[in-house]
Amino acid sequence: MRKKIVAWTLLGGCLFLLSSASSPYMRNAERVLLPLRLLLLAGISLLVIREWWRDRCEARAGRQSPRNDAARRFLRSIRRWYYGDLKPH
Numbered sequence: 001m002r003k004k005i006v007a008w009t010l011l012g013g014c015l016f017l018l019s020s021a022s023s024p025y026m027r028n029a030e031r032v033l034l035p036l037r038l039l040l041l042a043g044i045s046l047l048v049i050r051e052w053w054r055d056r057c058e059a060r061a062g063r064q065s066p067r068n069d070a071a072r073r074f075l076r077s078i079r080r081w082y083y084g085d086l087k088p089h
Contacts, residue, residue, distance in 0.1 A: 044078070047071050 051072060066086050080086070 046073075047075055051075060 017026070
């Protein structure tokens with residue numbers, strides 16, 4: 001039931017944003033939000049490239065257990081959120 005409520009809320013929000021796209025307020029909001037979206041995308045992309053590079057270098061060095069740092073935990077939590085996995089106990 002909760003999933004249906006969330007889905008209908010998202011649909012309603014998207015329809016509202018699409019219907020108000022021609023208003024001057026929406027144009028101002030888009031000017032602010034577009035750089036924020038691009039910065040978020042660039043930041044996550046850099047973290048993914050960093051992890052790929054570290055895994056590649058660790059594989060060459062023969063290390064079996066990867067180091068656990070804040071960036072790796074952040075990417076893991078994003079992956080879990082995206083795929084809907086629960087946090088392992």
